[in-house]
Amino acid sequence: MALAHDTKEMRQVLLHEGSRQLDYEIRNIVKKAEELEALGQKIYWENIGDPILKNATIPDWIKEILHGLVDDDLTYGYCHSKGVLGTREYVAKKNNEKAGVQITADDVLFFNGLGDAIGKLYQFLNPHSRVIGPSPAYSTHSALEAAHSNKEPLTYNLDPENHWYPDLEDLRLKVKYNPSIVGILIINPDNPTGMVYPVEVLTEIVEIAREFNLFLVSDEIYTNIIYNGVETKSLSQVLGDVPGIAMKGISKDTPWPGSRCGWMEFYNRDADPDFNNYCATMENAKMVEVCSTTLPQKALPLIQEHPSFQPYLAQRRQEVSERSKVISSRLEDISYINFNPTNGAFYNTIVFKDGVINNNQFLEIDDAKLKAKAEDWVENVSSPDKRFVYYLLAAKGVCVVPLSSFQSELLGFRITLLEEDIEVLDQTFSKIADAINEFCTSDKEVEAVMS
Numbered sequence: 001m002a003l004a005h006d007t008k009e010m011r012q013v014l015l016h017e018g019s020r021q022l023d024y025e026i027r028n029i030v031k032k033a034e035e036l037e038a039l040g041q042k043i044y045w046e047n048i049g050d051p052i053l054k055n056a057t058i059p060d061w062i063k064e065i066l067h068g069l070v071d072d073d074l075t076y077g078y079c080h081s082k083g084v085l086g087t088r089e090y091v092a093k094k095n096n097e098k099a100g101v102q103i104t105a106d107d108v109l110f111f112n113g114l115g116d117a118i119g120k121l122y123q124f125l126n127p128h129s130r131v132i133g134p135s136p137a138y139s140t141h142s143a144l145e146a147a148h149s150n151k152e153p154l155t156y157n158l159d160p161e162n163h164w165y166p167d168l169e170d171l172r173l174k175v176k177y178n179p180s181i182v183g184i185l186i187i188n189p190d191n192p193t194g195m196v197y198p199v200e201v202l203t204e205i206v207e208i209a210r211e212f213n214l215f216l217v218s219d220e221i222y223t224n225i226i227y228n229g230v231e232t233k234s235l236s237q238v239l240g241d242v243p244g245i246a247m248k249g250i251s252k253d254t255p256w257p258g259s260r261c262g263w264m265e266f267y268n269r270d271a272d273p274d275f276n277n278y279c280a281t282m283e284n285a286k287m288v289e290v291c292s293t294t295l296p297q298k299a300l301p302l303i304q305e306h307p308s309f310q311p312y313l314a315q316r317r318q319e320v321s322e323r324s325k326v327i328s329s330r331l332e333d334i335s336y337i338n339f340n341p342t343n344g345a346f347y348n349t350i351v352f353k354d355g356v357i358n359n360n361q362f363l364e365i366d367d368a369k370l371k372a373k374a375e376d377w378v379e380n381v382s383s384p385d386k387r388f389v390y391y392l393l394a395a396k397g398v399c400v401v402p403l404s405s406f407q408s409e410l411l412g413f414r415i416t417l418l419e420e421d422i423e424v425l426d427q428t429f430s431k432i433a434d435a436i437n438e439f440c441t442s443d444k445e446v447e448a449v450m451s
Contacts, residue, residue, distance in 0.1 A: 033399045039369050044398045044428045046415045051255040054418035065302045069295055079294045081287040083110030090301040100237035101267040109283055110292040113260035114221055114249045115140055122148040124281045130154050132174060133185035136192050136349055136406035141185060153407050160338045160351045164195035168204050175212050183215045188232060189222040189344025192406050192414040196230045196344040202238045215243040215275055222345035224253035224313050227321035230343040236267055243268045243275040250300055261296035320346050323417040323425055330429040336440040349403060351412035357384040361442045363395035363435060370394045385411040388439055396431040
């Protein structure tokens with residue numbers, strides 16, 4: 001006979017209050033897609049920025065470099081807690097060639113991917129100190145910044161009516177009237193919008209940081225994926241004497257997301273003792289962990305200095321540019337959305353115009369089981385863009401991420417530019433275009449708004 005047990009509470013509350021911020025819709029939507037896949041629905045994956053998932057092939061010359069490292073016994077050992085010295089020297093040299101803020105190998109710190117780096121960035125800030133970032137926000141930054149502070153994320157607006165450029169007046173006023181803000185985050189090129197920060201905008205953000213004694217953080221993971229003739233500069237080239245941190249990695253341009261290899265570059269550490277101590281604390285935290293993975297660090301300079309690397313990057317940029325034009329041809333003339341061509345990274349964010357979507361709209365679904373799934377998912381959804389995304393998934397099999405999941409009051413969704421097969425890409429975005437038109441015309445009130 002089973003014994004009855006009294007229900008007891010733990011002695012103390014276990015969870016950090018900020019843990020409720022750790023929701024990641026980019027991955028959560030996969031669970032729904034897999035449910036549909038099990039029912040026979042073909043899925044077009046547009047939810048996550050993994051080139052390998054979209055059939056990117058790694059060149060033989062990169063594989064040969066890795067084969068050589070696998071045969072080197074030293075690859076299997078710990079490296080210096082800050083990272084492989086030769087690789088840190090290489091990274092510092094590449095930065096210094098840009099003729100901006102100069103650094104040494106001691107100003108470079110390696111992590112197991114930028115997710116690890118982003119976590120450390122916010123973990124060791126005073127809980128009352130905040131870093132303001134762009135909205136729409138990249139979920140890893142916004143969730144971890146909010147989790148450390150036990151508050152909602154602090155954001156400045158990117159403007160879809162102005163190429164997704166930052167609203168600098170919005171940023172300045174939020175910094176001025178919120179003394180808890182100690183840093184400004186930029187993501188350049190931006191995820192999720194695909195916007196590339198113009199140099200004059202970067203310069204103005206630096207001036208805001210200088211005026212209010214802030215540090216700057218620039219997530220530059222997509223720095224090698226800029227196309228369509230657009231230009232920008234790295235943080236070190238515009239920073240001057242302001243303290244700053246650049247975050248870089250090899251997951252997107254090599255591409256090697258499974259390497260989990262990213263790093264920080266610390267600029268102007270001596271400009272402020274508190275900032276220097278902050279950087280040192282992140283170094284100490286990595287020392288406690290021993291080090292980051294050795295093999296990808298050893299591979300980094302060998303890959304980037306190989307004579308095939310720059311032509312390879314140029315080819316990849318051209319391919320993403322061509323995909324951006326295919327997507328533009330399908331979406332740019334749809335009257336229900338605001339569409340901005342993407343010029344960097346491999347994402348685009350589509351925004352529905354005001355009043356165009358609501359919680360009465362739907363897509364026709366012939367399969368009864370798929371229809372039941374969609375209707376169950378949308379029953380308690382409060383945000384109309386999630387409703388659209390769930391119907392799009394069930395009706396068309398296209399998996400995208402709702403914009404409301406990116407800390408934005410705008411309604412829309414994010415897509416990727418990673419599909420290698422141009423015919424499949426065109427088919428996917430034809431489905432998206434059809435879905436937008438069908439969804440928005442499923443409610444007569446919308447027609448009145450548009451007219």
